[in-house]
Amino acid sequence: MTGFWIELRRSPLRWWSIPLAAAALSMVLWTGGSWNDSWPKASAALTRANLPLMIAALGLTAQRVSGIHRSRNECLPTARSRAWTELTSLAADVTWLLAVHLTVTGVVWAMMWGQGAPSGPWLEYPLFGMCGVVFAAALGHALGRLLPGRFTGFLAAIAGYVLFLVVFPSGESPLTATVSYQAIDVRLSGAHLGWRVALTAAAVIVAASSVYLVTRDRRRPVIALLPAMAALVGMAAMPSGSESPLVQPREATGRVCTGTESGSEVCVWPEHAHRLSEVITAATRVSQAAVGVLPPVDAYSEHGLERGGVAGFTLDHGSGDLLATLAGEHVDRSIPFCAEWKDEQWVAHSSLRLWLDARSRGRDSLPGYGYQSFGSDIDYRSQVEETLTRPDDEQLQQARTWVETTRAVTC
Amino acid sequence: MLNRVRNVSIPLPAPLRRHLWSHSAPLAAAVLAVCAAALAWWGDTVVTLPNLSGGAAIPVEASDCLPVAIAAVVLLSTSDALGGFSEHAARSRRRILAIHLAGAVTVASVLTCLSLLVGGAADQISPALRNLLMGTGLAALGAALLGVRSSWIVPLALATPALTVGNPARTSWWQWPTAPTDTFSWTLALLACATGITTLLLRTARYRNVLC
Numbered sequence: 135m136t137g138f139w140i141e142l143r144r145s146p147l148r149w150w151s152i153p154l155a156a157a158a159l160s161m162v163l164w165t166g167g168s169w170n171d172s173w174p175k176a177s178a179a180l181t182r183a184n185l186p187l188m189i190a191a192l193g194l195t196a197q198r199v200s201g202i203h204r205s206r207n208e209c210l211p212t213a214r215s216r217a218w219t220e221l222t223s224l225a226a227d228v229t230w231l232l233a234v235h236l237t238v239t240g241v242v243w244a245m246m247w248g249q250g251a252p253s254g255p256w257l258e259y260p261l262f263g264m265c266g267v268v269f270a271a272a273l274g275h276a277l278g279r280l281l282p283g284r285f286t287g288f289l290a291a292i293a294g295y296v297l298f299l300v301v302f303p304s305g306e307s308p309l310t311a312t313v314s315y316q317a318i319d320v321r322l323s324g325a326h327l328g329w330r331v332a333l334t335a336a337a338v339i340v341a342a343s344s345v346y347l348v349t350r351d352r353r354r355p356v357i358a359l360l361p362a363m364a365a366l367v368g369m370a371a372m373p374s375g376s377e378s379p380l381v382q383p384r385e386a387t388g389r390v391c392t393g394t395e396s397g398s399e400v401c402v403w404p405e406h407a408h409r410l411s412e413v414i415t416a417a418t419r420v421s422q423a424a425v426g427v428l429p430p431v432d433a434y435s436e437h438g439l440e441r442g443g444v445a446g447f448t449l450d451h452g453s454g455d456l457l458a459t460l461a462g463e464h465v466d467r468s469i470p471f472c473a474e475w476k477d478e479q480w481v482a483h484s485s486l487r488l489w490l491d492a493r494s495r496g497r498d499s500l501p502g503y504g505y506q507s508f509g510s511d512i513d514y515r516s517q518v519e520e521t522l523t524r525p526d527d528e529q530l531q532q533a534r535t536w537v538e539t540t541r542a543v544t545c
Numbered sequence: 546m547l548n549r550v551r552n553v554s555i556p557l558p559a560p561l562r563r564h565l566w567s568h569s570a571p572l573a574a575a576v577l578a579v580c581a582a583a584l585a586w587w588g589d590t591v592v593t594l595p596n597l598s599g600g601a602a603i604p605v606e607a608s609d610c611l612p613v614a615i616a617a618v619v620l621l622s623t624s625d626a627l628g629g630f631s632e633h634a635a636r637s638r639r640r641i642l643a644i645h646l647a648g649a650v651t652v653a654s655v656l657t658c659l660s661l662l663v664g665g666a667a668d669q670i671s672p673a674l675r676n677l678l679m680g681t682g683l684a685a686l687g688a689a690l691l692g693v694r695s696s697w698i699v700p701l702a703l704a705t706p707a708l709t710v711g712n713p714a715r716t717s718w719w720q721w722p723t724a725p726t727d728t729f730s731w732t733l734a735l736l737a738c739a740t741g742i743t744t745l746l747l748r749t750a751r752y753r754n755v756l757c
Contacts (some may be wrong), residue, residue: 165598304595446612
């Protein structure tokens with residue numbers, strides 16, 4: 135351990151950890167909108183700290199190791215093997231970087247616990263972040279050892295930008311820097327996390343063995359090439375691309391439900407239990423807007439909890455989206471989709487959803503965002519917009535017409 | 546080492562030849578050439594980067610970023626492999642550094658313009674030169690504060706927010722690599738360049754006191 139403590143004290147990352155902590159904390163707290171709504175959002179926000187940490191890990195570790203090489207310090211006689219010495223050096227650098235990551239994690243968790251957010255932290259997200267930092271540091275260490283020079287740190291940092299912003303696109307590769315998309319109904323893919331851990335372990339072995347690739351001992355390089363080959367093969371074989379997203383639908387193991395005044399039940403994920411009152415208010419507005427057109431529904435469920443995870447309201451995208459998805463949920467539960475519907479039914483169904491959304495917002499014009507059309511290419515928005523300008527009685531009459539049109543074809 | 550220097554047959558004055566050799570100029574030139582080739586090849590390429598702030602993806606032109614890298618190479622080229630030896634040189638280090646920087650910035654500017662002309666992205670010359678000056682100033686400031694070997698950290702760190710959390714629809718002053726070229730952005734770049742280089746020159750001792 136003595137060697138480790140010595141390396142820990144002489145690592146320049148000791149001083150860089152202070153500005154890095156400030157940068158990482160800024161990325162979590164002051165970018166990306168509201169991150170403290172729920173533990174899933176806070177967990178994903180933590181990964182935003184990874185990008186500065188990973189690029190810095192790559193560049194600064196490469197610079198440090200190339201500096202050691204240039205000073206010929208690696209030739210010092212030691213009782214340990216050279217790989218062990220390399221590991222000790224890498225461990226010291228990684229310790230400072232992980233200290234930054236864990237500090238940011240601790241601050242975020244403390245803030246979440248402080249505001250009494252229900253449920254608890256998702257531990258695989260800090261693991262995801264720590265793996266990324268270790269991977270980048272190991273890669274930088276290997277680069278610094280293999281290509282020592284005054285440009286090494288700079289070129290490694292440039293490589294970091296290219297790798298983590300362009301080559302490993304956010305949301306599609308196990309080696310990406312951040313989890314860009316996080317809704318409550320998805321969670322980090324176990325397969326991607328497994329690949330990330332495995333490739334990180336391979337990168338650490340490559341960093342430890344890279345010293346043998348620059349040695350004059352001709353017997354070693356062939357063996358030392360094996361971890362590098364394994365890492366390259368692993369990177370080529372890892373799941374990546376738009377068909378293999380970094381997050382996957384989450385299994386619903388629990389829910390928190392309560393009843394509304396109209397007798398409907400509202401269910402949300404356990405992490406959103408503190409936002410039930412917000413949903414009840416919105417659900418009441420939607421059910422009141424539907425009076426005289428559609429019957430009250432038995433239940434409203436948050437996205438991912440029911441019906442194969444493809445329907446339900448969402449709480450992650452603001453109050454307007456909550457009303458829109460609740461209106462859609464109300465219409466979909468009252469008039470289930472039918473595969474035999476023609477354009478006429480699809481248009482009526484979509485018009486009803488849009489009209490109910492606008493009515494529940496108390497508007498006499500369309501909500502200001504693009505509305506998705508289901509099953510038909512016909513633009514129905516102008517008719518809905520025109521309907522919203524009429525007196526209430528005529529609006530209800532038109533809405534009932536839409537209901538009759540959709541119910542004319544049943545499955 | 547000295548024999549190798551003497552054997553080099555470059556048609557340059559001996560002091561300049563020795564200066565370039567001691568500063569590993571061929572390596573710096575090679576890195577610069579790679580950057581210039583990339584600028585010629587991808588000068589008009591737009592890369593869409595993920596926006597970590599959750600907004601719209603950030604379109605970034607390679608001609609906005611590569612000059613910053615070239616600026617970092619310019620500053621890195623000022624370090625020599627002679628360590629403390631050069632501190633006892635016969636001529637003022639400050640003067641040598643000023644001449645080196647002037648030459649390197651000129652070469653970098655010409656290379657940047659030529660690369661963009663060859664690559665068919667002549668309309669990008671103005672923002673590229675602005676970013677080259679801004680990057681040089683920030684790198685010089687980094688060299689003054691952190692040392693020449695770590696000088697690249699400052700321009701790269703200060704360019705990162707524009708590439709990761711910037712609003713592409715409404716650029717602000719801190720998004721200097723991707724900001725449109727106007728009088729304000731040029732003033733900022735010239736100011737940064739002048740401040741950085743002046744600070745570096747003032748920070749560099751003219752002569753090291755050999756008696757210390």
